[in-house]
Amino acid sequence: MADNNIVVMHERQMNKVKTASKVGGVAGKVLTYLFLTIMALIILFPFYWMIISSLKTLDEYRMSVPTFWPRVVMFSNYAEAFTVGKLGRLFLNTVIVGLVSTLLSLVITVISAFAFARLEFKGKNILFAGLLATMMIPGELFTITNYGTVTSLGWKNTYTVLIVPFLVSVFYIYLLRQNFLQIPNELYLAAKVDGTSDIKYLWKVMIPLALPTLISITILKMTGAWNSYIWPRLVANDGVHSLITNGLRNAFTETTGDVNYPVQMAAVALVSAPLFIVFIFLRKYIMKGVSRSGIKG
Amino acid sequence: MVESKHSWKAWLYLAPAIVLLLVFTVWPIINTVRMAFLDDYSGLEEVGGTVFNFGVGNFIKVVQYQRFLDCLKTTSILCIATVPISTILALLIAVALNSIKVLQKFLQTVFFLPYVTNSIAIGMVFAAMFNIVGSFLGTENELVVTAGVINNVIEFFGGTHVNWINVGSTYAANIFVMVVYIVWNALPFKILILLGGLQSINKQYYDAAKVDGTSKGRILRKITVPLLSPMLAYVVITGFIGGFKEYTSIIGIFGETMGPADASGRLNTMVGFIYDALASNKQGRASAAALILFGIILVVTLINLQVSKKKVHY
Known part of the structure; x- marks a missing residue:
């Protein structure tokens, strides 16, 4: 019983803390997701670059301004x-x-x-x-x-x-x-x-x-x-x-x-x-x- | 015990493993030490009847050899740069992942992807991203066809392109590319271990x-890092061990030349040195270098363990 009471009290207190920190929490969450998204994109970029490059024509690959989606899809490269x-x-x-x-x-x-x-x-x-x-x-x-x-x-x-x-x-x-x-x-x-x-x-x-x-x-x-x-x-x-x-x-x-x-x-x-x-x-x-x-x- | 009478059975079960280990693990250990302490030992010459003197000549030659010192330098630079960067990044990502609920599983999978790759194959992709087709030599009719997507991004933000890996590139630029690639490659394992550690920390500390x-910063420094310290020690130690054995990632980006076309061998590492010596039939030198590598790994691991003994909270 005593244990139960402590848990309930603990939870109540936590809820109070949670509402208090909610305003700061939203900003924190946004930053967290922003950081994770940027990192995930960096991690994924080489895979993306590998796939789209493998589908380009040689001429398109060599353009000085790169395209981020192949204009002509060249499955023949494979x-x-x-x-x-x-x-x-x-x-x-x-x-x-x-x-x-x-x-x-x-x-x-x-x-x-x-x-x-x-x-x-x-x-x-x-x-x-x-x-x-x-x-x-x-x-x-x-x-x-x-x-x-x-x-x-x-x-x-x-x-x-x-x-x-x-x-x-x-x-x-x-x-x-x-x-x-x-x-x-x-x-x-x-x-x-x-x-x-x-x-x-x-x-x-x-x-x-x-x-x-x-x-x-x-x-x-x-x-x-x-x-x-x-x-x-x-x-x-x-x-x-x-x-x-x-x-x-x-x-x-x-x-x-x-x-x-x-x-x-x-x-x-x-x-x-x-x-x-x-x-x-x-x-x-x-x-x-x-x-x-x-x-x- | 019922089976104590039948200990021959245990040896029968262990026989295949023991035979193979004797041939391919135990004998090599003995033989490597033997070859390392025979001056100028070469397997080919031994077959020809040459007798070699016992001594430490191989070790002295190796450490006086400029190529070896260059390999040691490159390996050390790569190690010292990549281990802290990848550990800190992995820690930040793991803490961030641990604090979210939506998309956690999905992002966890994304961050693990570089692990499921072939370091030579993806090294070729990184080479493509950094490669310049054409030249920046400053001649009249020079033709830059594409500067590579990384340079494109730099120029998009107003910077000037860098010669990362082509002819005429600097050692520093080469090292930078290698650090980026090695960190990218090292992140998944570290994130996996650290996230596993975070998830086992009792929530009550945070409450x-x-x-x-x-x-938040204080929580990270005073709760998360101390409680995570066994896992941090583990990823740092394995990171250093892996770092000192760096080799294939460099082949992935630069090919067998281990450097830009005009400076081949510039990025060679300790492991590369061992294989070069082996390829030129200088097993004595290769063995000495391998024992030195083993010694370095042992010392670095012991130092790490000593440091973590003071810092790690179990």
Whole structure:
């Protein structure tokens, strides 16, 4: 009762304060929305510029006073970008690498996280701490040796080289282990008593309960393939196994000077589109995954 | 425990991860240290039978190398400029977003959009916005076709155009473009984290402040920032780590030349230096540079943690 009274009193007082500050509040609200609108426009402008530039003719793009809406809508720029950049092959490569590496990575992550979360073995904690410590080291440090390793394995210019070195992510194992730990151990023990196998238990109980984390991992992994640039440039530069970002950069080498920007912007738009489409459908998972990871693919 | 007898099972489950980590994570750590401490180490020459002396020669060479110092300078400038700007902007946007109800979800999505992009692809868009087609060299028949939309806007407001990224542009102008692009790119993650932090702050602090008639600025300084300090520390630390590893955003705007056509390599960074050394088969030098980069990141992170230990309220 006493608590209730305090809450009611608190609310009354708040209402008084609210009316008192209403006049100043309106001005504040207007300023807040004004600030957010200006910032949002700045954030959106490059996307807008990319799209309208990709639809202009070269002559219109080069006018000294720019137009903010294309006079003639040139969808043909997209077709040209697709052929000039040989984007078809690049899209296919990226999808293959993305799908295979995501699938294998998920399997490895799930069984490793399961071992760390549910099984007891000697040295578990030391091993886990050791794994976490490797997360601090910048990736460039690994690349130097890995480049030599994959060369001597004869993996250069194959899909393998784009998939295998990055299959294990300590961070994903950590993320999933935390998720698994939240599932009561009693469920596992009960399943053991019933004679359920580990794999069946994983499949029927743990994976469904950890699905949001698995979806986040999938998205991060796929965008990783989409955005990777440095590693494929080093080890898969034969043109056959190139990924989309490399292809984009190689086909449109010039960024300054006299460039056919409408076609280049069309290529950029084509490469960006899949990420946006995924984002529209899976916004919630992406934002959740990112806020926990801080890793840009 | 039921499963303690079956510890072999755990190792079986962990086997794929452990094997891959041994090959692609643990061995590289050992090998990088080894190569860094072998003078002038080169993988190619080692295959040829050359024996290298143990020593710190690689480190000495790297820090005396002018190109490395230039890379260090550019990386540091970009870091020091972009981290504070993007953090403060993200804080203001997050606070503003947190204070509104209408359109909050929509604007939140808009501010997240730059995250869902490819930093090379959108870098090309920024290059288009800053690029001048034609020349401003001051010759007789020079023909400026388009000065780029950013210059158009500057001229619209009565300013004069700037040569941002073309031949003859200054280092300062190049850095400015990079700062704009990196901040634009860094905002979404920071806003997301800070907004998440704001939404978990207990409303009663603000109610109490309102009853006391505390001003908005004071609320921000005395309530919001202290209570948000763990998240602020987090975005600052990750910002510095990301900043010291800056590389692809520069390729996005300037291409592989890492600078304007007449000054290629001018905007090269630490990571760029490592890859250049690797490409020319100087693994010893690359390893030394990578260890120096790791050291810098470690020190900056420790300093940040030390500062936040005093300032952060958990």
